[in-house]
Amino acid sequence: MEWQTLGVEPVLTPDEMAAVDAAASERMGDLVQRAGGAVARSALGLLGGGYGRRAHVVAGPGNNGADGRVAAELLRRRGVRVSIGDHADSIPADAALDLVIDAAFGTGLSRPYAPPDLPGDVPVLAVDIPSGLDGRTGGFCGAPWRATATITFAALKSGLLLGHGPEFCGRVEVADIGLSVEAEVGTGDHLTRALITNGDVGRCWPRRAADAHKWMSAVWIIGGAPGMTGAAALTAEAAGRAGAGYVLVSAPPTVGSRSSTDDGRDVAGGHLPGAPLPVETVVRSLAATGGVDGWPHTVADEQRVGALVIGNGLGCGTLVLDGVVRLLALSDAAVVLDADALGAGGARLLDACAHRRATTVLTPHDGEYEALMGEAPGDDRLAAAARLAERSGAIALLKGPTTVVAAPDGRVRLSSAGDQRLATAGTGDVLAGVIGAALALGEGDALTTVAVAAHVHGTAAMGGPATGFRAGDLPKLVGAALDDLVR
């Protein structure tokens, strides 16, 4: 999927788009004329001209179909030979088509739809959203064609960004047809839902002040127990590359004893040598005396850190959870909870988050989400992230090909940066470090800061090799991506 647009990108659900339509002062007929004009322009681009080209329009019963019919007429005037069928008609197999326009259904799709067979591998231009995709979740509601390009109106629809959307919508273009979405979803930081763009990173990434000193952007990573130091090393390297002025790493002493783990794993003995931490990292030991009571106090007493990142290679167990919960209560710093800190948390951890006043960020993948919430996120990832944010009072970052970041106030940010090269162990540890650094550096809107960090992480990955990409490659690429995006 490619984006042709830059700048603040509102993302609407079909219900919100319907509300925008309903509130429009202009007649639907005029909007349809403009939408059809935009479809025709886009089609001419894909056709590489008008005269002599052949196109077929699949036009459904609603406004989406009306857009397609207007486009058909405009294309005819440009010399394109156009045939039209309704959503159930088969496509003439005898014509050598240069383009099929999918105007069967848009956001009004209410039951599964399977389009007719496509003749060969003819390019498809989808109007608003490929017919057969759920406009909210991007899940299948039928069997959509895979579009070469999609032209959508007024604003992006969430179904283009989530689920199967990115795979099925091709290149996405947002056409302005004179509708304002502001009244429905707000603007700027107050936007209900937005896609993070490169422009947002340039605008919102927190910078160091000229008179900064290293403690003004310090990150303390609590993780990296014996046998799992690699995770903390990746987080530390990423925090440094993302601009943290001071990076500390501590492994809670409770994790290092056999008796401290629920599953009886011997994490203290017999492990391989630890992964080297970046040489700039300061390793601080935590008070072992007093066990679980000691280390949260040691961390919370250090008032100079801007952000704590807890969980990368931390190890799991009741005593660890006890320590994390206590630390959440004691510390006033922003906290990112990742990996092991999420896996065994459940309701107790969510309650501890809900009692905090400072920023808390939860960064689960689907398994960790289920451990926290007692149920899988399901198809509606917007709703899933919102549920977690509401339950915990934290910023919920739900990982996936498109990352969904939700705030407890209902706002959501999406990042579609990155691709499958990130599906490799340790990239999440890097993300936690980047978020930690961004929070330590900045005092801006926390939701934007976290989402922009996710976008930087995804963008950075695209600078790495398509095959054999390792999480260890990523921190340096984060530095390079920031150099590129933040000027």
Ligand SMILES: NC(=O)C1=CN([C@@H]2O[C@H](COP(=O)(O)OP(=O)(O)OC[C@H]3O[C@@H](n4cnc5c(N)ncnc54)[C@H](O)[C@@H]3O)[C@@H](O)[C@H]2O)[C@@H](O)CC1
């Ligand atoms: N957003 C806007 O302001 C504008 C939207 N326009 C287009 O209008 C679309 C929304 O219009 P509509 O609400 O008419 O929605 P659709 O054009 O998606 O069609 C909905 C109609 O199809 C029927 N239907 C739904 N699923 C079906 C199925 N599987 N089989 C058979 N019939 C089915 C519904 O009962 C309803 O009558 C947008 O996606 C966009 O393409 C444009 O016309 C211009 C303005």
Ligand SMILES: Nc1ncnc2c1ncn2[C@@H]1O[C@H](COP(=O)(O)OP(=O)(O)O)[C@@H](O)[C@H]1O
């Ligand atoms: N197919 C994919 N496309 C884009 N991003 C992906 C894909 N798979 C994973 N990611 C991203 O990679 C990261 C993986 O994090 P995580 O699962 O926590 O890894 P780990 O625990 O091994 O460090 C997340 O930021 C996630 O959004």
